[in-house]
Amino acid sequence: MKPSELLTRIVITVFNLGVVALSLALWAQTPLIHARIAEGGGWSPNVIQAKVGEPLHLKFTSDDVMHGFSVGQMEMQPVDIEPGKVSETTLTFTKPGIYTFFCTRWCGLNHWRMRGTVKVTGSETGTPEPVTPPLYVSLGLDLDKPHPVPFAPAGRPSAANGQKLAASLLNARFTTPDYYRSHAPAQLFDNLRSTGLSDSQRWDLVATVWQSNTTPAGLAEGKQLFAQNCAACHGEFGGGNGVFADDLAAAGTASMQTMNGDMAMSMQTPADFTNPQRMLGASPALLQGKILRGGMGTGMPMWGTIFTHEQIWNVIAYLYSFQFDYPK
Ligand code: HEC
Structure with missing residues (x-):
């Protein structure tokens, strides 16, 4: 081997070792994120910084039970x-913004409170998406107003039977996605x-x-x-009777007793999606x-x-x- 070749090899080896050492050093610096149930403090740290386009390395451990990590x-x-x-x-994030990270394993009644944020700075790499307000805002809906209908179908409405009726009965206005999103089934029934x-x-x-x-x-x-994400409170079959439904009611009563008055959370029982009214x-749009x-204090988490x-x-x-008969 010529001396010049040997020198080149030495230089390359030293460079490679340097790269490995640098990556190891960076890796060792990656802080360990601890996961604990919400009552035990949740995530720590619960705010993570990142830059657009730069890989973000994360290491986790749990101090109590099995948890999971995902970014919304x-x-x-x-x-x-x-x-x-x-x-x-x-x-690696492609857009700046504030992201929510959350626990993906049911770890208790307050599982969904195990949330934190990733603050991503830098400039956008793709085309920014236009920001539009949610439909309930543009329609001016009051999310907290009860919305029962005084009547219910005699049986379970069947999409297959509906299909057999002449399509001409359906005014084109009723078949657009806009109509569907902004109307309750009872309004179409009326129409x-x-x-x-x-x-x-x-x-x-x-x-x-x-169904369409x-x-x-x-x-x-x-x-x-x-x-x-929902069955633990709302029940596997939507009946509002999930495994945490009773705990939620108890937590609501306890908060009423300890906080008496305005600050108390008005915990409610989870909505029953099998109830036609x-x-x-x-x-x-309302749902x-x-x-x-979210319910803002009712026990219904926000998922936005x-x-x-x-x-x-x-x-x-x-x-x-849970209302209509169509294959699922
Ligand atoms: C920790 C318990 C809990 C979890 C988990 C939960 N909910 Fe709820 N949810 C509630 C409670 C309590 C209510 C009733 C109070 C309210 O409407 O704010 C409710 C109400 C609702 C309503 C309002 C229904 C109406 O008629 O106004 C919708 C829709 C809903 N939940 C959807 C969901 C979905 C979808 C998920 C899962 C992604 C989910 N919920 C997860 C507790 C929960």
Whole structure:
């Protein structure tokens, strides 16, 4: 080997070792994020800084039970965090902003309170998305007003039966996504009064219209999101009787007793999605608003920073499947 070749090799080796050492040093500097149940303090730290386009290395451990880590509105595999072990992930953000990270494993009544933020600075790499206010704001809906309808269908409205009725009965106005999102099923039932159909036929048509605004894949995603994030309170079959429903009521009573008055949280029982009076009087826009914003002290968490709009519409389509008979 020529001396010049040897020198080149030495230089390359030294350089490589340097790169490895630098990465190790950076890795060792990555702070360890501790996960604890909300009552035990939640995430620590609970604010993480990041820069657009720069890989963010994260290491986690749990100080109590099994937790999980995911960042809202981001395509990523949740990371499992086991007690006594260290798990890691690397994320790269393409847009600046404040992201919410959250626990993905049910770890107790206050599981959903295990949230923190990633503050991402820098400039946008893609085209920025226009910011539009949520539909409930532009429609001026009051999310906290009860919205029962005084009547209910005699049986379970069937989308398949509705399909057999002449499509011409449906005014084109009723079949647009805009109509669906801004009207409660009971409003369409009312609007179909002039068709001369029987009540049960009108309800079947309503079910058909509601089904036409979703897809089997959308319903499947809604079902999965519901099972993972909502069923613990709302019940696997939507009856408002999830495993945490009673604890929620007890927590509400306790907070009333200790805080007496204004500051008390007015915890409520989780909404029953199988109740036709409730659900047939609620438009998708109203349900979306509640899901985006949360109940603000009722025990209903806010999900606006966790799910994408598409995921929320899919979960809403799934909520209506507790009323209407269509395959899910
Ligand atoms: C920690 C318990 C809890 C979890 C988890 C939870 N909810 Fe709720 N939810 C409630 C409670 C309590 C209410 C009733 C009080 C209220 O409306 O604010 C409620 C009400 C609602 C309502 C309002 C219904 C109406 O008729 O106005 C919607 C919609 C809803 N939840 C959807 C969801 C979805 C979707 C998820 C999962 C992504 C979810 N909830 C997860 C407790 C929970």
